[in-house]
Amino acid sequence: MEVLLQQLNPSQREAVVHQDGPSLVIAGAGSGKTRVLTYKIAYRILQGTYPYRILALTFTNKAANEMKERIAGLVGEETARQLWMGTFHSICSRILRREAGVLGFDPNFTIYDASDSKNLLRTIIKEINLDEKTYKPGVVQNRISNAKNALFTPEQYAADKELIEYDTRSHMPNIKIIYQIYQNRCFQSEVMDFDDLLLYTNILFHNYPEILQKYQQHFQAILVDEYQDTNYAQHLIVQQLAQLHQNVCVVGDDAQSIYSFRGANIDNILKFKDVYPDTRIFKLEQNYRSTQTIVNAANSLIGKNVEQIHKKVYSEKEKGEKIQVLSAYSDYEEGYSIAARISEMRMQKQYAYKDFAILYRTNAQSRIFEESLRKNNIPYKIYGGLSFFQRKEIKDIIAYFRMTVNPHDEEALKRTINYPARGIGNTTINKITHVAIEQNISLWAVLSDPAKYDLPINAGTAAKLAGYKALVDSFIEQNEAAEADILGKNIMQKTGIVNDLYADKTPEGLSRVQNMEELLNSLKTFVQNRKEEGIQNLGLVDFLAEVALMTDTERDADEKEASDRVTMMTIHASKGLEFKNVLIVGMEEELFPLPMAIGSPKGMEEERRLFYVAVTRAEENCILSYAKSRFQLGEYRTKSPSRFLKDIDPEYLKMPEYLKEVDSWMPSFTRRRNVTTTETFKAPWEEKEEKTLSSPSFAKLPATEATQKKMVSQIGDLSVGNIIRHERFGSGSVTALEGDIENAKATVDFEKFGKKQLLLKFARYEIVG
DNA sequence: GAAGCCCACATTTTT
DNA sequence: TGTGGGCTTC
Numbered sequence: 001m002e003v004l005l006q007q008l009n010p011s012q013r014e015a016v017v018h019q020d021g022p023s024l025v026i027a028g029a030g031s032g033k034t035r036v037l038t039y040k041i042a043y044r045i046l047q048g049t050y051p052y053r054i055l056a057l058t059f060t061n062k063a064a065n066e067m068k069e070r071i072a073g074l075v076g077e078e079t080a081r082q083l084w085m086g087t088f089h090s091i092c093s094r095i096l097r098r099e100a101g102v103l104g105f106d107p108n109f110t111i112y113d114a115s116d117s118k119n120l121l122r123t124i125i126k127e128i129n130l131d132e133k134t135y136k137p138g139v140v141q142n143r144i145s146n147a148k149n150a151l152f153t154p155e156q157y158a159a160d161k162e163l164i165e166y167d168t169r170s171h172m173p174n175i176k177i178i179y180q181i182y183q184n185r186c187f188q189s190e191v192m193d194f195d196d197l198l199l200y201t202n203i204l205f206h207n208y209p210e211i212l213q214k215y216q217q218h219f220q221a222i223l224v225d226e227y228q229d230t231n232y233a234q235h236l237i238v239q240q241l242a243q244l245h246q247n248v249c250v251v252g253d254d255a256q257s258i259y260s261f262r263g264a265n266i267d268n269i270l271k272f273k274d275v276y277p278d279t280r281i282f283k284l285e286q287n288y289r290s291t292q293t294i295v296n297a298a299n300s301l302i303g304k305n306v307e308q309i310h311k312k313v314y315s316e317k318e319k320g321e322k323i324q325v326l327s328a329y330s331d332y333e334e335g336y337s338i339a340a341r342i343s344e345m346r347m348q349k350q351y352a353y354k355d356f357a358i359l360y361r362t363n364a365q366s367r368i369f370e371e372s373l374r375k376n377n378i379p380y381k382i383y384g385g386l387s388f389f390q391r392k393e394i395k396d397i398i399a400y401f402r403m404t405v406n407p408h409d410e411e412a413l414k415r416t417i418n419y420p421a422r423g424i425g426n427t428t429i430n431k432i433t434h435v436a437i438e439q440n441i442s443l444w445a446v447l448s449d450p451a452k453y454d455l456p457i458n459a460g461t462a463a464k465l466a467g468y469k470a471l472v473d474s475f476i477e478q479n480e481a482a483e484a485d486i487l488g489k490n491i492m493q494k495t496g497i498v499n500d501l502y503a504d505k506t507p508e509g510l511s512r513v514q515n516m517e518e519l520l521n522s523l524k525t526f527v528q529n530r531k532e533e534g535i536q537n538l539g540l541v542d543f544l545a546e547v548a549l550m551t552d553t554e555r556d557a558d559e560k561e562a563s564d565r566v567t568m569m570t571i572h573a574s575k576g577l578e579f580k581n582v583l584i585v586g587m588e589e590e591l592f593p594l595p596m597a598i599g600s601p602k603g604m605e606e607e608r609r610l611f612y613v614a615v616t617r618a619e620e621n622c623i624l625s626y627a628k629s630r631f632q633l634g635e636y637r638t639k640s641p642s643r644f645l646k647d648i649d650p651e652y653l654k655m656p657e658y659l660k661e662v663d664s665w666m667p668s669f670t671r672r673r674n675v676t677t678t679e680t681f682k683a684p685w686e687e688k689e690e691k692t693l694s695s696p697s698f699a700k701l702p703a704t705e706a707t708q709k710k711m712v713s714q715i716g717d718l719s720v721g722n723i724i725r726h727e728r729f730g731s732g733s734v735t736a737l738e739g740d741i742e743n744a745k746a747t748v749d750f751e752k753f754g755k756k757q758l759l760l761k762f763a764r765y766e767i768v769g
Numbered sequence: 770g771a772a773g774c775c776c777a778c779a780t781t782t783t784t
Numbered sequence: 785t786g787t788g789g790g791c792t793t794c
Contacts (some may be wrong), residue, residue: 058783059783059784060783060784061783061784062783063783087783087784088782088783088784089783090784111784113784114784116780132790133777190770193782194784197784198784215772229783257781259781259782260780261780261781261782262781262784263773264783352784360783361780361781361782362779363781364779364780364786365785367786384782421770422776425770548784549784550784570780570781570782571781572780572781572782572783573781573782575783576783594780594781595780596780599782610781631785632779632785633778633779633785634779634785635785636777
């Protein structure tokens with residue numbers, strides 16, 4: 001234990017040994033945040049806490065895996081494996097799978113990724129005859145996602161005056177209806193989207209105090225990484241779980257909060273001590289990554305923000321070079337000057353290509369650099385394109401896996417029903433959908449028994465549907481017996497996907513084959529690992545649960561180590577990484593900061609934090625560059641240098657051109673400021689931030705205490721004593737009813753499944769006696 | 770069901 | 785400028 005502590009600096013050590021009660025670790029960029037987290041967990045284990053009673057939450061799989069590995073190095077792999085460690089989403093999915101029954105969900109529910117939910121939203125918008133131009137699926141998706149992250153259920157959304165008013169003003173008064181239908185459809189499909197994992201976990205904890213209590217008692221310590229990026233739903237999950245033991249440690253840096261558009265609420269960290277009054281605050285201020293010049297420049301920059309927790313980050317490394325500012329006449333010239341600069345530095349200081357990163361505000365900027373690097377024979381890798389799991393061929397295969405685990409999955413069914421082509425067209429799918437909506441059941445349920453629902457199809461189509469159903473059924477059956485990798489291969493062959501992919505001999509076709517093989521290999525590895533760990537269940541369920549929540553940043557990271565290339569990525573994607581030399585490009589008004597942020601103080605502060613993140617990625621050299629003209633949004637535009645250049649103390653800057661140019665910036669953006677009075681009205685949850693954070697009550701969740709406890713003998717046409725038949729649980733008798741019509745909950749004693757609580761609004765059942 | 774044409778759109782996106 | 789999605793056409 002002593003050896004452990006010796007590897008830490010005094011402030012890190014203090015944070016690590018403080019084990020009882022709430023604590024907040026403010027970790028400046030490059031200050032050894034992960035080190036503190038891992039040592040803190042290891043320290044607690046060495047003090048005798050069982051690893052499986054420690055919960056550690058991160059935002060990315062990459063962070064979770066990294067921490068797991070480092071903890072394994074300290075306390076051994078066997079011990080580290082027992083930790084509850086993972087992303088918020090994966091931990092929630094794990095809890096929900098155990099407890100899904102009470103919410104009316106199948107434990108084998110599948111997960112919609114962003115494109116699945118967008119597709120479903122598009123379908124719904126069309127179905128209820130709304131104009132897709134007014135109701136842009138992406139925008140609607142955002143609204144619903146934000147609502148979920150602020151814990152508004154569809155009912156609460158519809159009941160909230162401010163939200164409705166906001167929608168009306170943005171000419172989308174029917175979002176509430178779309179949300180309701182969407183949620184209902186997901187439920188019918190036994191599916192949750194990313195946000196649902198957080199939302200339903202909150203609903204679970206709120207409506208089932210005994211379940212919450214179980215987890216509260218279980219977790220003796222909770223640790224959260226990147227706390228500045230938590231949203232309200234995540235904040236509440238942590239708060240509820242930590243209530244009993246109060247052993248909660250959150251680590252983060254308010255200066256690096258850059259995900260507010262995803263619902264992240266910086267107030268969670270700024271006001272942490274208001275929620276936990278006994279909080280001990282630790283500050284990690286020594287930066288081990290960057291030169292003094294870079295750290296000081298970054299400090300001067302972030303000092304321009306009003307909202308922040310005060311800290312003085314310092315570096316004891318060498319002073320280092322000043323931050324160089326490059327100016328170019330055009331975006332093309334910027335490309336060439338950056339390429340030239342990389343070659344030059346490489347020659348001078350023997351840097352490898354992988355010591356360089358080009359960071360930009362928007363993905364669209366990458367193209368020009370791609371061209372200029374290629375022409376200069378500089379190897380590069382762009383991060384942030386289509387991820388492995390979003391590729392069509394991979395999604396197609398996974399859709400079959402999903403059908404095997406959960407055939408009610410609507411999007412998976414739509415993906416697979418006619419791929420590979422088996423002559424089931426849109427007309428048929430529309431007919432099935434129509435009946436499914438009418439009957440309030442899943443597409444699969446209709447397809448399974450077309451005759452029962454009078455599906456208007458001819459004999460030929462019926463045969464094709466039956467064929468598809470038989471195929472999926474055979475996979476479902478095998479999934480019970482066979483191991484996942486064997487079944488995976490089988491699925492590929494039986495569906496004809498293998499033949500389909502092999503038939504294509506183009507380079508793209510070959511890469512698709514490779515991807516398919518890679519997927520099957522990862523499935524095989526997954527099964528083998530589980531065998532080694534002695535886990536019994538070798539079916540597809542767990543593989544899917546993991547894969548659905550996986551992006552391929554980890555795969556990318558491995559590649560970075562292996563090959564010597566210049567990295568290109570957005571600043572967002574660069575968070576948590578470090579490079580010897582960082583080139584931040586496009587430092588222009590209306591690009592960085594983006595127009596949308598200009599005019600909103602909060603938006604500007606976030607853009608500035610983004611700039612701070614970019615600068616603090618650099619270990620040795622940081623270079624800023626801007627172009628005086630650029631092709632942007634379909635036209636050539638004259639650009640002026642970013643105001644952020646002026647936020648850095650000139651002492652740390654090396655301007656190549658006359659300083660008088662700096663003065664010429666001023667008029668350009670005072671003028672513009674008048675033009676962009678785009679101070680739009682705030683979304684209600686933005687205004688509510690204060691309220692939601694400070695009130696630890698769950699007033700927003702369904703069924704308030706009052707309604708929840710109100711026991712009644714009859715709700716609608718259901719009475720205590722009735723016998724009902726539930727679609728999944730079979731028959732049982734109603735032993736108790738509570739709540740009002742809106743949030744009615746029934747306790748039912750099922751013959752086969754024992755006592756369950758059902759939310760009547762969701763439950764699928766019929767009264768039989 | 771695939772190919773081709775036209776039009777709209779162009780901010781970031783841990784899961 | 786360039787892309788991607790939706791629609792039309794064969």
